[in-house]
Amino acid sequence: MNKIRLALIGFGSVGREFCRIIRERGSEWEDKFGCSFPITAITTASRGSLINPEGIDISRALEEITSHGRFREENPDRSDITSMEAAALDSNDVVVEISTLNIESGRPAADHISTALKAGKHVITANKGPVAFYYRELVELTRKADRRFLFEGVVMDGAPVFNLVRETLPGCTIKGFRGILNSTTNFILCSMEKGMTFEEALRNAQEMGWAEADPSMDIEGWDAAAKTAVLINVLMDGNLTPSRITRTGISGINSDQIRTAKRNNKVIKLICEGYLNKNGEVMGMVAPVALPESDRMAGIEGTSSLLELTTDLAGKVSIIIDDPKIGETAYALISDLLTICRQINLLND
Amino acid sequence: MNKIRLALIGFGSVGREFCRIIRERGSEWEDKFGCSFPITAITTASRGSLINPEGIDISRALEEITSHGRFREENPDRSDITSMEAAALDSNDVVVEISTLNIESGRPAADHISTALKAGKHVITANKGPVAFYYRELVELTRKADRRFLFEGVVMDGAPVFNLVRETLPGCTIKGFRGILNSTTNFILCSMEKGMTFEEALRNAQEMGWAEADPSMDIEGWDAAAKTAVLINVLMDGNLTPSRITRTGISGINSDQIRTAKRNNKVIKLICEGYLNKNGEVMGMVAPVALPESDRMAGIEGTSSLLELTTDLAGKVSIIIDDPKIGETAYALISDLLTICRQINLLND
Numbered sequence: 001m002n003k004i005r006l007a008l009i010g011f012g013s014v015g016r017e018f019c020r021i022i023r024e025r026g027s028e029w030e031d032k033f034g035c036s037f038p039i040t041a042i043t044t045a046s047r048g049s050l051i052n053p054e055g056i057d058i059s060r061a062l063e064e065i066t067s068h069g070r071f072r073e074e075n076p077d078r079s080d081i082t083s084m085e086a087a088a089l090d091s092n093d094v095v096v097e098i099s100t101l102n103i104e105s106g107r108p109a110a111d112h113i114s115t116a117l118k119a120g121k122h123v124i125t126a127n128k129g130p131v132a133f134y135y136r137e138l139v140e141l142t143r144k145a146d147r148r149f150l151f152e153g154v155v156m157d158g159a160p161v162f163n164l165v166r167e168t169l170p171g172c173t174i175k176g177f178r179g180i181l182n183s184t185t186n187f188i189l190c191s192m193e194k195g196m197t198f199e200e201a202l203r204n205a206q207e208m209g210w211a212e213a214d215p216s217m218d219i220e221g222w223d224a225a226a227k228t229a230v231l232i233n234v235l236m237d238g239n240l241t242p243s244r245i246t247r248t249g250i251s252g253i254n255s256d257q258i259r260t261a262k263r264n265n266k267v268i269k270l271i272c273e274g275y276l277n278k279n280g281e282v283m284g285m286v287a288p289v290a291l292p293e294s295d296r297m298a299g300i301e302g303t304s305s306l307l308e309l310t311t312d313l314a315g316k317v318s319i320i321i322d323d324p325k326i327g328e329t330a331y332a333l334i335s336d337l338l339t340i341c342r343q344i345n346l347l348n349d
Numbered sequence: 350m351n352k353i354r355l356a357l358i359g360f361g362s363v364g365r366e367f368c369r370i371i372r373e374r375g376s377e378w379e380d381k382f383g384c385s386f387p388i389t390a391i392t393t394a395s396r397g398s399l400i401n402p403e404g405i406d407i408s409r410a411l412e413e414i415t416s417h418g419r420f421r422e423e424n425p426d427r428s429d430i431t432s433m434e435a436a437a438l439d440s441n442d443v444v445v446e447i448s449t450l451n452i453e454s455g456r457p458a459a460d461h462i463s464t465a466l467k468a469g470k471h472v473i474t475a476n477k478g479p480v481a482f483y484y485r486e487l488v489e490l491t492r493k494a495d496r497r498f499l500f501e502g503v504v505m506d507g508a509p510v511f512n513l514v515r516e517t518l519p520g521c522t523i524k525g526f527r528g529i530l531n532s533t534t535n536f537i538l539c540s541m542e543k544g545m546t547f548e549e550a551l552r553n554a555q556e557m558g559w560a561e562a563d564p565s566m567d568i569e570g571w572d573a574a575a576k577t578a579v580l581i582n583v584l585m586d587g588n589l590t591p592s593r594i595t596r597t598g599i600s601g602i603n604s605d606q607i608r609t610a611k612r613n614n615k616v617i618k619l620i621c622e623g624y625l626n627k628n629g630e631v632m633g634m635v636a637p638v639a640l641p642e643s644d645r646m647a648g649i650e651g652t653s654s655l656l657e658l659t660t661d662l663a664g665k666v667s668i669i670i671d672d673p674k675i676g677e678t679a680y681a682l683i684s685d686l687l688t689i690c691r692q693i694n695l696l697n698d
Contacts, residue, residue, distance in 0.1 A: 021662070029520065158663035160517030167516035168509030170687035170696075171378065172680075296648055296669075313370070314507035314684070315677040318669040320645075328664040331521075335663070338519035347519075 002034055002346045004337070005053075007041035007092035007121075009083045009112050010099035014126055014153070015042075016065065017330035018096065019058050034348040035341055040091045043083040045099070047071060051079040053091035087112045088119035094340065096333060097125035103222050103242065106133030113138060117145045122344075124336035126153030126329060132226040132242050135233040148340045153332030155181060155227045156305045159321035163339065165235050165309070172311045174235045176275040181227045183303035183324075184211045184218035185250050185270045189288075190302055192258045193267065198251075210303060221249035221270065221286045228272045228284040235309075236274055238282035245284040253288055266290040267298040351383055351695045353686070354402075356390035356441035356470075358432045358461050359448035363475055363502070364391075365414065366679035367445065368407050383697040384690055389440045392432040394448070395419075399426040402440035436461045437468035443689065445682060446474035452571050452591065455482030462487060466494045471693075473685035475502030475678060481575040481591050484582040497689045502681030504530060504576045505654045508670035512688065514584050514658070521660045523584045525624040530576045532652035532673075533560045533567035534599050534619045538637075539651055541607045542616065547600075559652060570598035570619065570635040577621045577633040584658075585623055587631035594633035602637055615639040616647040 006022075008015050022037050030036050038055030048071035050056050056077050064072050071078055087095050095116035099109050106129030113130050116123050118141065125131075130138060131151050142149040155161045165174060180186055187210045191201035202219070205211035217223050225245040232238035250270055261268050271289045276282060291298040296318070300306050308318040321328065341347045355371075357364050371386050379385050387404030397420035399405050405426050413421050420427055436444050444465035448458050455478030462479050465472050467490065474480075479487060480500050491498040504510045514523060529535055536559045540550035551568070554560035566572050574594040581587035581594075599619055610617050620638045625631060640647040645667070649655050657667040670677065690696045 025520070159666050160513065163517035164509065164513065167688075168512040168684065170684055170691065171374070172684075294648065296645065299643065299645055299648070313676070313680040314670075315673050315680075316671040317508050318667075318671070320667040320669070321663075322665040322667070324664050327662070331662040331664075335517070335519055335521075339516075342519065 001030065001036055003036050003038065004094055004341060004346065005038050005040045005092045006094050006096055006337075007086050007089060008039060008096045008098065009043055009086060010097070011042050011044045011047065011065065012098065012100070013326050014329050014333070015096070015098045016062055017326045018098075018333050019062060021327070021330055021334055023058050032348075033338075033341070035346050037337070041081065041086040041089055043081060043086045049079050049081050049086070050075060050077040051081050051086070051089070051091075052077040083108070083112055084115055087116040087121070092121060094122045094124060094337060097123060097127055097130070098333070099127065101127055101129050103129060103217055103226055106130045110134045110138070113149070114141055117141045117147055117149065120145060120147065122148045122340050124333055124340070125151045126332055128154040128226045128230055131234070132229045135230070136239060148343060150336035150339060152336050153329055154230055156307060156319070156321055157324040158328035158331035158335065159305070159319055160335070161231070161307060161319065162234055163335065164319060169311060169314055169317070172313045174309055174311055176273070176310045177231055177235065177307060178271060178273045178297070179305065179307035180269055180297055180300045181272045181305055181307065182218055182221075182224040182270060183305065184215065185221075185224070186300060186304070187302050189250065189253070189258075189268055189270065192253070192255060193262070197255055198253065219249050219251050221247045224270060224272050224286040225284070228274060228286055231272075232274045232282050232284050236282045238274070238284075240282070240284055245286055248287040250288050261290045264290070265293045267293055269297055269300070271297065350379065350385055352385050352387065353443055353690060353695065354387050354389045354441045355443050355445055355686075356435050356438060357388060357445045357447065358392055358436060359446070360391050360393045360396065360414065361447065361449070362675050363678050363682070364445070364447045365411055366675045367447075367682050368411060370676070370679055370683055372407050381697075382687075382690070384695050386686070390430065390435045390438055392430060392435045398428050398430050398435070399424060400428040400430050400435070400438070400440075401426040432457070432461055433464055436465040436470070441470060443471045443473060443686060446472060446476055446479070447682070448476065450476055450478050452478060452566055452575055455479045459483045459487070462498070463490055466490045466496055466498065469494060469496065471497045471689050473682055473689070474500045475681055477503040477575045477579055480583070481578045484579070485588060497692060499685035499688060501685050502678055503579055505656060505668070505670055506673040507677035507680035507684065508654070508668055508673075509684070510580070510656060510668065511583055512684070513668060518660060518663055518666070521662045523658055523660055525622070525659045526580055526584065526656060527620060527622050527646075528654065528656035529618055529646055529649045530621045530654055530656065531567055531570075531573040531619060532654065533564065534570075534573070535649060535653070536651050538599060538602070538607075538617055538619065541602070541604060542611070546604055547602065568598050568600050570596045573619060573621050573635040574633070577623060577635055580621075581623045581631050581633050585631045587623070587633075589631070589633055594635055597636040599637050610639045613639070614642045616642055618646055618649070620646065
């Protein structure tokens with residue numbers, strides 16, 4: 001039986017769901033793939049940390065966070081280890097970076113990742129900061145370390161985007177893309193379509209858990225710009241940070257504009273776009289656009305997402321994920337984990 | 350420089366486009382991947398055959414077919430070799446099976462493929478017959494021969510379907526699917542939406558090259574049923590031939606029905622479906638269905654296709670290809686070819 005030991009940097013809702021899936025599917029995968037996935041470290045900024053080279057008791061860890069909001073002092077695996085230390089521990093093979101996003105710098109997540117790679121670990125992440133800010137550096141580090149660095153969850157939750165292009169469109173060049181990639185703003189715009197004001201729609205999104213207490217990251221288009229930068233850097237060989245993306249958010253959209261669009265059979269959506277300008281430079285844009293009702297993107301409801309890729313050889317290919325929940329975001333990490341195991345020939349499949 | 354020698358069984362429009370792409374991109378791929386793709390044999394049923402272990406002159410072959418409808422006697426590579434002989438030739442590494450579809454038995458294409466596998470060749474095909482009728486046998490043969498057998502072009506042209514599930518959704522179980530997968534019937538239904546009668550729409554499709562002189566294979570839902578069977582066998586571990594799919598074509602659809610649907614804001618589409626029944630058995634269905642205009646499938650126009658997969662871990666994921674041309678079907682073969690080269694570690698990527 002092969003064994004891949006995991007260290008989790010961060011233990012928010014995605015990390016906890018990741019652990020639940022590993023716990024529920026673990027024995028099935030042991031049978032199917034001949035590989036087990038013990039979690040040997042979990043670090044958090046304010047809820048304590050756990051470490052056990054033989055494998056942490058996941059049920060206990062989940063229960064403590066749920067009931068007490070933190071890991072308890074009585075937990076025999078309780079430790080004072082920092083995230084940076086955990087990233088380089090001998091007792092892990094893959095570091096799962098899911099700490100809180102810092103959209104202005106991508107740090108310290110990027111530092112956790114580079115520390116892990118330098119220590120010879122593979123890395124998977126759902127954190128868009130490091131990929132938006134340090135993609136080329138991290139790829140170079142990955143190459144030097146002869147390890148893997150995957151980040152499927154950064155865009156469109158569990159739907160394949162990066163794996164789609166890398167694994168299923170070999171020889172293709174991506175000439176451009178267009179998509180709806182930020183759930184919060186799409187949820188708000190859909191609520192406004194149904195008659196809510198911007199303020200009501202935002203409050204509704206916050207109550208449903210789709211918007212943060214400080215929603216500016218989503219509303220002002222920063223999250224969408226970060227994803228656009230990531231897609232440009234990874235799929236189109238560009239080199240842009242989020243601030244280089246031409247960006248308009250949805251805070252300027254009011255009910256009148258929504259109604260006027262509707263009278264003209266149009267729907268306002270926050271569109272992300274990557275394209276080549278006349279000089280062949282890769283450019284990125286995020287902006288609200290009034291689309292005809294018949295446009296496929298106009299029909300993307302709530303927290304669903306769509307990405308349309310224009311390719312040289314495969315034509316126009318689109319991928320859609322409908323109503324993703326937290327489980328689908330966590331699956332993106334599972335998908336990266338299994339992809340790495342397969343690539344390093346640890347899976348019997 | 351690695352070298353993968355290709356034998357083409359069949360040289361219809363997809364085969365010719367495949368050769369054009371290889372000719373145009375060949376030197377780029379030599380630089381990028383360190384691998385060249387000489388075509389060492391082409392066999393046809395009635396246009397003659399060519400063979401040259403060093404590589405056929407592709408431009409000449411294409412020119413002869415275009416200008417004379419067949420390979421000329423003067424061509425130094427002209428040969429009387431049969432398709433079955435070519436499938437086993439020492440001078441090829443990968444057999445590209447693109448002979449004419451036989452929807453009733455999947456043969457002789459399935460025989461070409463098994464002959465090639467037994468002779469130690471990898472096989473790629475865009476021919477749905479063999480996969481619809483002999484999937485399990487061919488997979489077993491592939492396993493025994495320790496070779497690869499890929500068929501991305503069988504469903505949705507150049508859009509990834511099988512690679513999508515195998516390479517980008519690891520650990521996921523496909524619980525069901527729904528899609529629009531036959532271009533001819535969709536093109537006809539869209540023309541009827543615009544006011545044509547069934548007969549006018551069919552004639553129009555034939556003039557545009559989207560329907561055969563004998564269109565019954567498409568019209569009666571056989572092509573859609575074959576694709577449904579393939580998806581069920583490959584993605585859902587089923588074991589159904591096309592005749593086991595519950596099948597209704599579109600020959601019974603008239604302008605009145607289209608108009609009635611329209612009055613109710615509905616659109617009639619030929620839907621393919623795979624699902625588990627109450628006993629957990631995999632079932633397949635092809636039938637015209639009146640969908641609400643707001644349904645994403647209702648918006649699939651002309652020759653575009655959509656496949657929606659319901660998964661256990663990644664939620665509902667859809668893939669769409671818009672307006673594919675012959676080049677996109679040929680790309681499916683290119684994609685399989687590069688995937689095999691990558692899997693056997695022949696690509697520098």
